[in-house]
Amino acid sequence: MVIDVLFPIDAEAFTYLVPEGLEQKIKIGVRVLAPFRMGKKVGIVSGIGSPATMSLRGTLATKQSLRENENQEIATSRNVGTRNDKKIITLKPIEAVLDEEPLIPENLFKLIKWVGQYYISTSGLALKNAVPSGVLEGRKSGKSRITYDTDIRPVKIFNLTAEQKNALSEINSAQSGVFLLYGVTGSGKTEIYIRAIESLGDKEAIVLVPEIALTAQIIDRFRSRFGDKVAFFHSGLSEGEKISQWRKIRNGEVRVALGVRNAVFAPFKNLGLIVVDEEQEASYKQFEGLKYHSRDVALARSKLEGIKIILGSATPSIETFYNAQKEKFKYLELKSRIEEKPMPGVEILDMTNENKKTWIFSDKLLNALNKNISQGYQSLIMLNRRGYSPFLMCTDCGYTYKCPACSITLTYHKDTKTLNCHYCGSYLEPKDTCPDCKGSRIKYIGIGTQRVEEELNTLIPEISLKRMDRDSTRRKHAHYRIVKDMEDKKIDILMGTQMVAKGHDFPDVTFAAVVFADVALNLPDFRSSERAFQLFTQLAGRAGRGDVPGEVYIQTYEPHHYVFDYVRKHDYKGFYEKEIELRKELSYPPFSRLIRIVFNFKNRDVIEKTIRDVSVKIKRTKIPDVDILGPAPAPIEKLRNQWRWHIVLKGRNYKTLRQNALAILNAVKEIKDIKIDVDVDPVNMM
Ligand code: ADP
Ligand code: ZN
DSSP states (O other), rough: OEEEEEESSSSSEEEOOGGGGGGGGTTOEEEEEETTEEEEEEEEEEEEEOHHHHHHHHHHHHHHHHHHHHHHHHHHHHTTTBOOOOOOOOOOOOOOOOOOOOOSHHHHHHHHHHHHHHTOOOHHHHHHHHHOOHHHHTTTOOOOOOOOOSSOOOOOOOOOOOOHHHHHHHHHHHHSSSEEEEOOOSHHHHHHHHHHHHTEEEEEEEEEEEEEHHHHHHHHHHHHGGGGGGEEEOOTHHHHHHHHHHHHHTTOOSOOOOOOGGGGGGSSEEEEEEETTTTTGGGGGGSHHHHHHBBHHHHHHHHHHEEEEEEESSSOOOHHHHHTTTTTSSEEEEOOOOGOOOOOOOEEETTSSSSSSSSBBHHHHHHHHHHHTTTTEEEEEEEEEESSSSEETTTTOOBOOOSSSSSSOOOEEETTTEETTTTTTOOEEHHHHHHHOOOEEEEEOOOOOHHHHHHHHHHHHEEEEEEEEETOOSTTTHHHHHHHHHHTOOOEEESGGGGGGSSOTTEEEEEEEESGGGGGGSSSSSTTHHHHHHHHOOOHHHHTSSOOEEEEEEEHHHHTTTTHHHHTTTTTHHHHHHHHHHHHHHTTTSSEEEEEEEEEEEEEHHHHHHHHHHHHHHHOOOTTTTEEEEEEEEEEEEEEEEEEEEEEEEEOOOHHHHHHHHHHHHTTTOOOOOEEEESSOOOOOO
């Protein structure tokens, strides 16, 4: 007997012999211990056959396999488990079978393979993303140190509104299918998720939320309703905690898995429903390594399992809303906020002619803020840029500090007195004099959250102010503490990056503001208006969720940008109509699909010649139905010491796009000096 074994590495499966004594223990999905390179490695059985059939299958697989060469190299150079190939080299036997029953449920294993294929990556890398390494290695579960409050308020059982009832009964009466639950902020979507899960009987559910900042309140809400039948997945867990949460799910000890991105791989065996909250969020897409989109993987999983899925949002992605319009998704709408609470008034403040008390805040904003505070309510202020100031400039010669590894200006952070690169994480300490002209008139240009915090502390020293951004929330549970302090009204003003805009339900927040909306506008990305609209609408959605109506102020130097027309009127559908026309004109998604390929160079000198070679080869691969844009320098031309060029493949049909992408990868694989990244359905074009 020979078997294919998949390891959690960037490769397809490797083939091994099974010693006779172990043959009857072999099943798809069980773990085995096998010799690998100089040592041993735990992998999962992904195929079973006789030597003859395996080599045939292997050859077929090889033809499809993109990373063929790399894998063969690993296998042959180490002379252990070999990839199937025409020249079969001596197969090594596995050493042990570690499970009696498959560790990975069958459908999940299918999903993992699908992910590897769809994203033009490898099944091994998908496995690595899907299953905590400690689980594969059979390490002990960590003691759960999850220290959330134990005194969960029972967050109340109420009667559903008519709209909620309608939506819920549609969901409950279906076995399968995709639902778009479109409902304005505060319309009671979360309540529908909870009740839909309660109605599943003994079936299980996955709930995806976009990021940890959002999870605190939703975790409490789910705990108050499902008690210890919920497992949590988020980036704040230790490895040991991840293992114990994974095992709980696998052993059927919980009914709900709630978490970020990789919770889509929760190892349930009897799944009945997947919920994707805020389905439009870009953070569902992984930007490094395996570039999967958790919402899209969730859609694939729901299909594979034959179950239903709810995509919930107050600002659905253009693609999702389009699918609902085309009746590919079932459309459910919650038109009004709970208890008919009014949407907040939104005022766009033109900073080009505002009277400014300080250079950061307009008179109008400050007055409204002061009034809100004096009435005892809470406020949110957003500036979607962390740090103190986005650059330091020498006013004598114009010098600005750039990251040595990236084509990015460095952001000054006052707390650490460092200039930080927000892309690669490197930092340096600025000098008192200009490194270029030795001048001493160095200025902070522009604003970040730390500077806004400083300004607010000067202007309104008596209030309790908290900053929430990636820097202030690095410590474990830091988000959770801030959210708790907001709930307990220990904070008057919560200011920060987009983190303050997302998901929270603080009834006493009646004021929300954007300091400098322009940060979000006009980025070189076809989704920049969509993102800006979503962000401002979400922030506005935090205000006035309790008994007192909210008010929202947005400061901008570009008040006539079309995004604001729709933000002001809370008019998602109007925005959609406008945006879908633009997408159609330019045939961007949803009118096309995209695959982006980035070529990374270590050495700048070889780029010109190499790109010429690449272009010639790419041209030869062209298929009529696919447009190839580029090669051109990526908007971020240098990142972590790599120079980056990219092409974007655009076409209507995924299959032909993928075929063309594979042809390109095949054509350029001999070219030296480049490292290639593939991104299927890219979300970030930078
Ligand atoms: P969304 O997820 O759409 O933003 P939520 O589900 O958070 O909305 O609901 C907003 C608020 O209204 C929450 O505090 C929630 O507890 C409350 N709520 C939800 N449904 C009802 C209802 N039927 N009656 C009263 N309050 C409700
Ligand atoms: Zn950098």
